[in-house]
Amino acid sequence: MNFGFVRVAAAVPALKVANCEYNTGEIIKICKEAERQRVQFVVFPELAVTAYSCGDLFLQKSLQDGAIKGLERILTETESLDCVIIIGMPLVVNNRMYNCGVAMKSGKLLGAVPKSFIPNYSEFYERRWFCSGLDKRNETINLLGNSIPFGTDVLFEAENMGGLCFGMEICEDLWVPAPPSSEQAVNGAVLLFNLSASNELVGKHEYRESMINMQSAKCAAAYVYSSSGPHESTTDLVFGGHALISEYGSLLAQSRRFSFEEQLIAGDVDIERLINERLKNSGFTHAATGRSFRKASFDIKELDTDKLLRKTDPHPFVPSNPEARNVRCEEIFSIQTSGLMKRLRHTGLDKCVIGISGGLDSTLALLVIAKAYDSLGLDRRNIHAVTMPGFGTSSNTLGNSLELMRLMEVTTCQIDIREACLKHFEDIGHDAGIYDVTYENVQARERTQILMDKANKLGGLVIGTGDLSELALGWCTYNGDHMSMYAVNTGVPKTLVRYLVQWAADHVFAEETRKVLLSILDTPISPELLPTDEAGEIAQKTEDIVGPYELHDFFLYHMVRYGAAPSKILFLARQAFGGKYGEDIIDKWLKAFLRRFFSQQFKRSCLPDGPKVGSISLSPRGDWRMPSDADARGWLADLEK
Structure with missing residues (x-):
């Protein structure tokens, strides 16, 4: 299966100005290399058959005829190839010359x-030779004995691949306020090709790259751009051979500028992802366009590969670049802090209550509260932090809890819940020696009851600590740690919580606080609901039970963000984690994720308020509206298939 991936390429061939025979040979050579690399679409620069910098030679019959002969040769010598080829050349139509992109297969x-x-x-002085094609619609021309559609209203559709559609524009078309590719995208084109001859000026390549990324993002498309190289005439200009492939605002591949060697850059673009973006984007679902487009049809072989020509990020929520990650962490922390500040201002309350376990989530929540109080000019003593040791609390986590609360200069309270839980076991007739879900959830609900009642007594808000990953898995006790009066971590996945705490340790808080934060970072993730081992260490480790959070966050991202089918998620996970987890391990935890994600929706249906911080939220009032009794069997069946 190709899982919606299509392999595209941008070519920068060697050329000789006005030597169509030589240029044609170079184009054919690259086309055969593209076929060897399983490329399905390859685009060449503007006027690649003749060269862009021919000047008044464009008006010479010899050059015009040479271009047509070159096209005929390309058709003949690529007849056995499966890839779609898009070349730039001049065409004379009804005594007018046009700068054209010609598609063939x-x-x-x-x-x-x-x-x-x-x-x-x-x-630029192109009007000396070429006419605009803006008025060319619903026309056909005879080219080498073939009647083909000609005009700016032509799109190209692969009927055997679910209507995969592409459009093309040429150089300057992208630089205008309303590029033709925008209308092409609204009318179904998910692949956009640009045949260009953009000369190099100081700083121009940066602007060009940002413009291409922006257009691919605005159009929810893949934008494949090829520009003439340094073999063009340098009478007054220098061309760098800048080629780029961008998908929805992200650069997948880029050529080396100023290279006199021919170049072919290739990348695999995710068509399913782009279509999913469009299904969610009202700019596409309700877009009105004043133009109609014809569609030229063709068939194309599906991409067959076990290895994608693109990086599959194993941690899609976490930027791999440390500088970018720090910027992201600072912004998320600001969103969390701002959300809580608004809630405190609105309610007029100046007291908060939070349970501190010595784990990552409650630590991050306390840091957010402290920052919010500092920003509002409130006394941190009005933050009431409660640590509630139970049957599974280790000395390390209890010590970290108490030390963190001391250093944050909040009001500290320690309440041991074991006696209350044993009394409750007795009341409901539960054997305290049976470590089942009742044994665990009694503790979680006892802690929540203490926090809620304390908040009522003080006239404050209970601040929730649960994160996005726990909500996805339902790894929270219903009406226990699942509930609060405002949940600051609800939009933060577990893989990012760790980096947020690390960032706060490195950039926000003093050295003494940093030490305890680093100790918390070194502590295994655990709800600490089952008794410790003989050495008093944590015996219950979350990831041993539900699986690695980095896998679950990966599954969550691709399922919710892009609507990817489980079989595709499995394929991508194998690309991302192949050297770390075996295929059977990935498969096992993906099945577990799907079962939990579907069965635990009822917990998400009644979440407390909390800020969205990234592209994914599971709030029933915001991004995710899912019935609690949805059936997972279709998703599991896809995975088995």
Whole structure:
């Protein structure tokens, strides 16, 4: 299966100005290399058959005929290839010359699209030779004995791949306020190709890259851009051979500029992801367009590969670049803090109650509360932090809890819940020696009862500590730690919680506080509801029970963010974690994730308020509206398939 991936490429061939025979040979050579690399679509620069910098030679019959002969040769010598080839060349139609992109496959012409916007300023003087194709609609031309669609209203559709559609524009078309590719995207094109000849100026490549990334993001598309290289004439300009592949705002591949060697950059773009984005984006679902488009159809072989030409990030919630990660952490911390500040201002309350376990989540929540109080000018003594040791509390976590509360200068309270839980076991007739779900949840609910009642007594808010990953798995006790009056971590996945605490230790708090935060970071993740081992250490480790959080966060991201099928998630996880987890391990925990995600929706349906901080939220009032009795069997069946 190809899981919706399509392999595209941008080529920068060697060329000789006005030597169509030589240029044609270089194009054919790269096309065959693209086929060897299983490329399905390859785009060449603007006017690649002739070269862009021919000047008044474009008006010469010899060059015009040479371009047509070159096209004929390309068709003949690529007849056995499966990839779609898009080349730039001049075409004379009804005594007017157009700068065109011509698409072909397996020796057959698919159609030609003329350039819409002809630059005629500064170093550009194209109107001397070329006409705009803006008025070219619903036309066909005869090219090498083939009647093909010609105009700016032509899109190209692979009927055998669920309507995979592409459009093309040429150089200047992208630089105008309303690029043709925007309308092409609204009308179904998920692949956008640009044949360009963009000269190099100081800083221009950065602007060009940002513009391509932005257009691919705005259009929820893959944008494949190829520009003429340094073999063009340097009479007055230098061309760098800048080629880029961008998917939904992210750069997948980029050429080396100023290289005199031919280049072919390739990347695998996720068409299913792009379509999912469009299904959710009202700009596509309700878009109105004043133009209609014709679609030239073709068939294409599906991509067959076990290894993608793109990086699959194992930690999609966490930037891999340390500088970017620090910026992200600072912003998330600010969102959490701002959300709590607004709630405190609105309620007029100046007291908060929070349970501190010595784990990552409650630590992050306390740091957020402290920062919010500092920003509001409130006394931290009005933060009432309660640590409630139970049957599974280790001396290490209890010590970290007490030390953290002391250093944060909050009001500290320690309440041992064991006696109350034993009395409750007696009241409901539960054997305290049976370590089942009742044994665990009694403790969680006892702690929540203490926090809620203390908040009522003080006239304050209970601040929740549970994170996004726990909500996805339902790894929380219903009406226990599941409940609060405002939940500051509800939008933060577990893999990111760790980095937020690390960032706070490194950049926000003093050295003494940093030491205890580092100790907390070194503590295994655990609800500490089962008794400790003989050495008094944590015996109950969460990831031994539910699986590695880094896997679950990966599953969550691709399922909720992009609507990916389980079989595709499994394929991507194998790409991302192949060197760390075996296929059977990934498969096991993905099945567990699906079962838990579906069965635990009822907990998410009644979540307390809390801020969304990233692209995913499971709030029933916001991003995620799912019935509590949805059936997971279809998703599990896809995984088995």
